Amino acid sequence: MTTDAATAPSSLLSGQGRGLVDRFGDRALYLITLLAAILSGVILGGITYEVFKLAGSAISKFGLGFLTTSNWDPVHEQFGAAQFIYGTAVSSFGALLIATPLSIAIALFLTELAPRRSRTPIAVLVELLAGVPSVILGLWGILVLGPFLNDTVEPALHAALGWIPLFGGTYSPVGLFPAMVILTIMTVPIVSSLTREVFATVPPSAKEGALALGGTRWDMMTTTVLPYSRPGIIAAVMLGLWRAVGEAIAVTQVIGGAPGIHANIFIPAQTMASQIAAQYQGASPLNQSALGYLAVVLLILSLVFNGVARLLVRGVQRRAKVS
Amino acid sequence: MDYEPSDVTVVDRKDEITSRIPRPAEAPAPASPPQQSSETPASGLERMHATRHIRLEDLHAYYGSNHAVKGVNLSFEPGKVTAIIGPSGCGKSTMVRCVNRMHEEIPGARSQGRVLLDDVDLRGPGVDVVAVRRFVGMVFQKANPFPTMSIFDNVAAGLRFTGTPRDEITDRVNAALEAAGLWDEVEGRLSEPGMSLSGGQQQRLCIARALAVEPAVLLMDEPCSALDPVATLKIEELIGQLKQRVTIAVVTHNMQQAGRVADTTAFMLSGELVEVGPTEKMFTNPDDERTEQYVTGKFG
Incomplete structure (x- = not known):
């Protein structure tokens, strides 16, 4: 049945008979949502601009040497970031070293081993851990974790592995080690829930194949689940690293805030993020600019970790779609 | 059952499967004297097991409250290919998945009855499910290389x-690829990904994978349903060659395929075994009217 425009009722052409909101609603909705989307990009750009602007005088004064020198002397206005970069690197990598196997274990348990009914409650509990405000974790770190590590774990580690410089003989309730443990607690929920999602993309037919071939659960995991998930696990760890590198509050609370580069992880240190959080108020202009330079380094590191992780995740999703 | 393992080495591995449970003292040990294989002894696949006869007794299977297999009694005999035919959803796949106990991997699934490998109940208490699957291999509908x-x-x-042992693996892999008719096509590129093969080759790779562990029984769940006619023909020829080495059960909804490969054909309908008999009789002169209607294409 064909109707040409001339014979159509006039309301079809003019939209008369529909209210104003009805007529322009969709267009308005489009504009509002577009604005919201643009806003997030503008904010990211604005922050980046401001941080670079703040860092400007420090960048021109210290150049790239800032990254390799370690004196931080507000009195003589000499600034170098090496000790904070070291603190950030050791605390974050240390945390990931503990968090990665733990997260993989949690994810394997929840996707392959746990009784089906208990999976969701346990997963929710693990993710709730991510909801604890970091300042509360830091408080717990000061009151409970630090003293416990100082009195029990650190002497034990030193007794067993004291020949490694990392586990030197000076103990302290604050320092790199408590910071690592706190960061572990903060990253495990993220890394384990992402890893769990990655495991869910493993083709069930491949897992079935391993079991039908006379594989144990462990065989099934090592032949199909883990190798298939490797890029996804790496992405999850990168996102965990991103979280650990950027965490300021809880780390500031437990790390002790002492300058210097020491092999011993039991004594106080400082990270880039905790240095910014601890020192910015009341600092001199060049000192503030140096902290801005730290922020630039932090921002670039975060964007790199996040970007690489996203690329890896996209690769995993594409492969999951193909198979 | 008049099967005589005359030209093959008999390996009695029945104890492996039940090593974790105390065997009754009167359990028979039907050990035929081992005989030397007249064919190439290098290939471990030439060997045959004493434990090869599968018998289902009053087998029921459920998915939650859905009663998918309703009291099936059926034998898979050594040296013969048994085809299980029937319309989609008749329980034929579920039934064979009870044999290697893959059925119980599905949440909410359970089964009842006995699945005897010779005289050992594979569903019995204390039987190690991993050991069961090493005796009973499986090939799936869709090729699933790792x-x-x-x-x-x-x-x-x-x-x-x-x-x-490491030094045995290479020989046995080569023998399994040879047995699955894939050796000539993959020789020289064994290190390439399994996924780089064509669909039919992938399915034969899965057959090689199953054969490598020298199972006593091979279950094939619609192994050709995703393949083109040429690849299908290759698999069917392979089934004919393998039946002397391993007891084979093929689930198929392709009746012509059952006619080509099977010595015995079983027809299932709505979870029940309607009729089982020699393939030729099933297709020309079945006892049951429903079988007649199905094989002549009146439904299904």
Whole structure:
């Protein structure tokens, strides 16, 4: 049945008979949502601009040497970031070293081993851990974790592995080690829930194949689940690293805030993020600019970790779609 | 059953499967004297097991409250290919998945009855499910090579599960590829990904993978349903060659395929076994009217 425009009722052409909101609603909705989307990009750009602007005088004064020198002397206005970069690197990598196997274990348990009914409650509990405000974790770190590590774990580690410089003989309730443990607690929920999602993309037919071939659960995991998930696990760890590198509050609370580069992880240190959080108020202009330079380094590191992780995740999703 | 293992070495591995449960003292040990194989003894696949006869007794299977298999009694005999035919959803796949106990991997699924491998109930208490699957291999509807593994590693996977010594693995992988009719096509590129093969080759890779661990029984769940006619023909020829080495049960909804490969055909309908008999009789002169209607294409 064909109707040409001339014979159509006039309301079809003019939209008369529909209210104003009805007529322009969709267009308005489009504009509002577009604005919201643009806003997030503008904010990211604005922050980046401001941080670079703040860092400007420090960048021109210290150049790239800032990254390799370690004196931080507000009195003589000499600034170098090496000790904070070291603190950030050791605390974050240390945390990931503990968090990665733990997260993989949690994810394997929840996707392959746990009784089906208990999976969701346990997963929710693990993710709730991510909801604890970091300042509360830091408080717990000061009151409970630090003293416990100082009195029990650190002497034990030193007794067993004291020949490694990392586990030197000076103990302290604050320092790199408590910071690592706190960061572990903060990253495990993220890394384990992402890893769990990655495991869910493993083709069930491949897992079935391993079991039908006379594989144990462990065989099934090592032949199909883990190798298939490797890029996804790496992405999850990168996102965990991103979280650990950027965490300021809880780390500031437990790390002790002492300058210097020491092999011993039991004594106080400082990270880039905790240095910014601890020192910015009341600092001199060049000192503030140096902290801005730290922020630039932090921002670039975060964007790199996040970007690489996203690329890896996209690769995993594409492969999951193909198979 | 008049089967005589005359020209093959008999390996009695029945104890492996029940090693974790105390065997009754009167349990018979039908050990035929081992005989030397007249064919190439290098290939472990030439050997045959004393334990090869599968008998289902009053087998029921459920998915939650859905009663999918309703009291089936059926035998898979050594040296013969048994085809299980029937319309979609008749329970034929579920039934064979009870034999290697893959059925119970599905949440909410359970089963009842007995699945006897010779005189051992594979569903009995204390039977090790991993051991069961090493005796009863399976090939799935859709070829499922391990996605991250090379051709070689795919076939070696099962051998590695059982802790086969390294120096044996290469020979057994080659023998399994040979037995699955894939050797000529993959020789020289064993380190390429299994996924790089064509669909039919992938399915034969899965057959090689299953054969490498020398199962007593091979279950094939619609092995050709995703393949083109040429690849299908190759698999069917392969089934004919393998039946002397391993007891084969093929689930298929392709009646012509059953006619081509099977010595015995079983017809299932709505979870029940309607009729079982020699393939030729099933297709020309079945006893049951429903079988007649199905094989002549009146429904299904």
